[in-house]
Amino acid sequence: MISSREELQRVREMYSRNLMTEKKRILVCAGTGCVSGGSLEIFERLSELVSKRGMNCQVELQEEPHENTIGMKKSGCHGFCEMGPLVRIEPEGYLYTKVKPEDCEEIVDKTIVAGEHIERLAYNQNGIVYKKQDEIPFYKKQTRLVLEHCGQIDSTSITEYIATGGYCALEKALFDMSSDDIINEISEANLADAVEEDFRQDANGHK
Ligand code: FES
Structure with a gap:
């Protein structure tokens, strides 16, 4: 249990380091659309193949260093459901679309073991192949906060949330701000106006 600021910072630093030192991470989308397209089967198949190839398959972040492990993760919906099931490979940032269980062997052997990109699984628009998720026009227009x-x-791991900065705002509010500071910050953010505007647009039947 985390009961102090120091403990939260220690845990964040430890899990952040362990997350970053994973040799590769395979993120299989486990949002509803991709699950209905078979992503959980793909997750199981990839995990099995990684282990069969003699690599250390790590599903959950541990307290010990993670060098040479292959992290297997179930991610949340990427918002690109029509192209699912999606598989993202880190640290390269490759995104594979419409993945099928029969593609798993090639993904493990080519991308995970040999570090190669598989062009036929990448998103393709107007003849342009996009290797990385960030390069795809659909994502390029977005700023995700x-x-x-x-x-x-x-998406199901509280340790990965903490490792990537989760609870930083709570930490700041608890230890660096007074009650008045918090009220002022919320007031200045105009959240009430934004919500009111949302309701107004809904009532008018458009957004
Ligand atoms: S469910 Fe996978 S992208 Fe939406």
Whole structure:
């Protein structure tokens, strides 16, 4: 249990280091759309193949260093459901689309073991092949704030959330701000106006 600021900072630093030292991370989208397209089967198949190739398959972040492990993660919905099931490979940032269980062997042997990109699984628009998720026009137009890490960490893991800065705002509010500071910050953010504007647009039938 985390009961102090120092403990939160120690835990964040430890899990952040362990997350960054994973040799590779395979993120299989476990949002509803991709699950309905078979992503959980793909997750199991990839995990099995990674282990079969003699690599250390790590599903959860541990307290020990993670050098030479292959992290297997179930990510949240990337917002690109029509191209699912999606598989993202880190640290390269490769995004594979419409992945099928029969593609798993090639993904493990070519991308995980040999470090090669598989062009036929990449997103293709107007003849242009996009290797990385960030390069795809659909994502390029977006600035993700709350969902900044969506698709890049295990969406069910509180340790990965903490490792990527989770609870920083709570920490700041608890230890660096007075009650008045917090009230002022919320007031200045105009959240009430933003919500009111949302309601107004809803009532008018458009957004
Ligand atoms: S469910 Fe996978 S991208 Fe939406």
